[in-house]
Amino acid sequence: MTDPDIKKGLAGVHADTTAISKVNPETNSLLYRGYPVQELAATQPFEAVAYLLWHGELPTADQLAELQAVERANRSLPDDIRAFIDAMPTSAHPMDEARTVVSLLGSFETAGIANVLDAAGTPAENLDRSIRLFAILPAIVAYGQRRRRGQEIVEPREDLGYAANFLWMTFGEEPDEAVVDAFNRSMILYAEHSFNASTFTARVIASTLSDLYSSVVGAIGALKGPLHGGANEAVMHIFDEIGSADAVVAWLDDALAAKRKIMGFGHRVYKRGDSRVPTMKAALDTLVAHYDRPDVAELYETLESEFVSRKGIYPNLDYPSGPAYSLMGFDTLTFTPLFIAARITGWTAHIMEQQASNALIRPLAAYSGSNERHIEGYVPDAAEVEALERPEEAAG
Ligand SMILES: CC(C)(COP(=O)(O)OP(=O)(O)OC[C@H]1O[C@@H](n2cnc3c(N)ncnc32)[C@H](O)[C@@H]1OP(=O)(O)O)[C@@H](O)C(=O)NCCC(=O)NCCS
Structure with missing residues (x-):
């Protein structure tokens, strides 16, 4: 439980x-x-x-x-x-x-x-x-x-x-x-x-x-x-693996069937889209035009729309920045x-x-290991017995 x-x-x-x-x-x-x-x-x-x-x-x-x-x-x-x-x-x-x-x-x-x-x-x-x-x-x-x-x-x-x-x-x-x-x-x-x-x-x-x-x-x-x-590195490996926009659907079918995580999508905090993506996507669009690489934008947009429509999980900043850096x-x-x-x-x-404004960061953990047990034949000495009788002070 x-x-x-x-x-x-x-x-x-x-x-x-x-x-x-x-x-x-x-x-x-x-x-x-x-x-x-x-x-x-x-x-x-x-x-x-x-x-x-x-x-x-x-x-x-x-x-x-x-x-x-x-x-x-x-x-x-x-x-x-x-x-x-x-x-x-x-x-x-x-x-x-x-x-x-x-x-x-x-x-x-x-x-x-x-x-x-x-x-x-x-x-x-x-x-x-x-x-x-x-x-x-x-x-x-x-x-x-x-x-x-x-x-x-x-x-x-x-x-x-x-x-x-x-x-x-x-x-x-x-x-x-x-x-x-x-x-x-x-x-x-x-x-x-x-x-x-x-x-x-x-x-x-x-x-x-x-x-x-x-x-x-x-x-x-x-x-x-x-x-x-x-x-962001993993996103680029995915782009290289897919190759081109027309291969997205088949690739995604296989990846989702294999329960793979699609890198560059999802975020612990943002669940409806990463606030940084539109700005980085605009920068990527500028680069696509500058280097005349519409194929990159096509792959980007096809994977995004396929994945979002299937899973409802949106891109994070690493998704546009990977191809932009490339x-x-x-x-x-x-x-x-x-x-x-x-x-x-x-x-x-x-x-x-x-x-x-410091406080030592030291959370607690709920113990889930085995119950207390002892080494056979071990006899605690007097100091240990005394410490065990004062458990709060002995705890480190
Ligand atoms: C970022 C991330 C770790 C956030 O995770 P989280 O808040 O702990 O959420 P979870 O990993 O528990 O995901 C919740 C559900 O969405 C799915 N999901 C989340 N991100 C996914 C992704 N990128 N691809 C496929 N499925 C994903 C999970 O498999 C899980 O499904 P389940 O409930 O059926 O098991 C996660 O979205 C992820 O691994 N993304 C890929 C890595 C990435 O891009 N990281 C950069 C973050 S800026």
């Missing part, structure tokens, strides 16, 4: 308050610090949205210029970090690569902090660390894709904004404005989403007063799973690392919010 107090998967549980974002499934809306995400995506550079998530307000022109200057100054991969990356096999999954590099950066950045009591860092130190991670992650992701393709590293360009420079470092070509705009929008849409699994993981780790890098490493591990961030030229394996580069802003805002 299920205990009504148990909320499996913490579904429906409010674990804390947050002032960073609000997901409202009833009105199908997502607000970052009060602003609808689609308005931010249409009007702001990603750097301004990062500032908003960290500080609670959009930056003034001077504040934005200041953040952009720090971001541009911290874009390059230091040689020692690059040497470590080169020591990793090119066959390593890029999520494992990114997770390892963030951990490595942490060991360099927090070197000298010997006392675990100081690990959590001050708010100012954590903001600096957040900005530096935000600045360097594009280099890690871009170099990762180039390394797997056997290409040389491309150094960042200080004259380009975040999104344009990210594309430049990945492809070594100055990107078209339409592509920069679609990419910038995708970064904003992926930046933050309340207590999703990876953000919650980051908050759990932050709540122990561990350091920011440890929280981010844990969050990357959570993001890798196909029920979370790994879905059209831009990113390898399928690079999609989830792009999600890291965007979500680092939300994760770090949550880590700082958690530590500003």
Whole structure:
């Protein structure tokens, strides 16, 4: 019998308050610090949205210029970090690569902090660390894709904004404005989403007063799973498997008969459609026109309408972003690392919010194992007998 107090998967549980974002499934809306995400995506550079998530307000022109200057100054991969990356096999999954590099950066950045009591860092130190991670992650992701393709590293360009420079470092070509705009929008849409699994993981780790890098490493591990961030990669595998729009119906018949989950559809919170999809779908449409690939739109729309009419389950953000990233030229394996580069802003805002008003996150579990039993012949000593007589004090 299920205990009504148990909320499996913490579904429906409010674990804390947050002032960073609000997901409202009833009105199908997502607000970052009060602003609808689609308005931010249409009007702001990603750097301004990062500032908003960290500080609670959009930056003034001077504040934005200041953040952009720090971001541009911290874009390059230091040689020692690059040497470590080169020591990793090119066959390593890029999520494992990114997770390892963030951990490595942490060991360099927090070197000298010997006392675990100081690990959590001050708010100012954590903001600096957040900005530096935000600045360097594009280099890690871009170099990762180039390394797997056997290409040389491309150094960042200080004259380009975040999104344009990210594309430049990945492809070594100055990107078209339409592509920069679609990419910038995708970064904003992926930046933050309340207590999703990876953000919650980051908050759990932050709540122990561990350091920011440890929280981010844990969050990357959570993001890798196909029920979370790994879905955008999985969507592209499905597109490759189906091939073209005319193969959708037969493919879906087989997939549903085999009880497969169709990646890119469904959401724990949104049950009537993901608020971010229309904006990302519009960006995908721009890319379809830019690259003249109507076949991609046809496959996208056919699978969507077939699946929605059969199951009543709607696409999530990973559904349009997968093919959009593919059209831009990113390898399928690079999609989830792009999600890291965007979500680092939300994760770090949550880590700082958690530590500003901390309570150790430690839920209870209802035990469902065997009844108490004993090792034959074992005789407890006097101290143990005494502790058993004071069970509340003995419990750890
Ligand atoms: C995101 C997700 C984990 C949310 O799951 P959830 O809230 O725990 O809901 P469940 O997985 O329990 O799904 C409820 C029902 O819908 C079905 N369902 C949900 N998403 C589905 C999908 N993408 N394909 C097929 N069936 C799906 C489940 O099989 C389940 O059916 P059942 O009641 O007959 O067993 C789930 O929709 C999913 O696995 N989607 C695919 C992965 C994905 O795109 N993740 C990115 C999320 S942003």
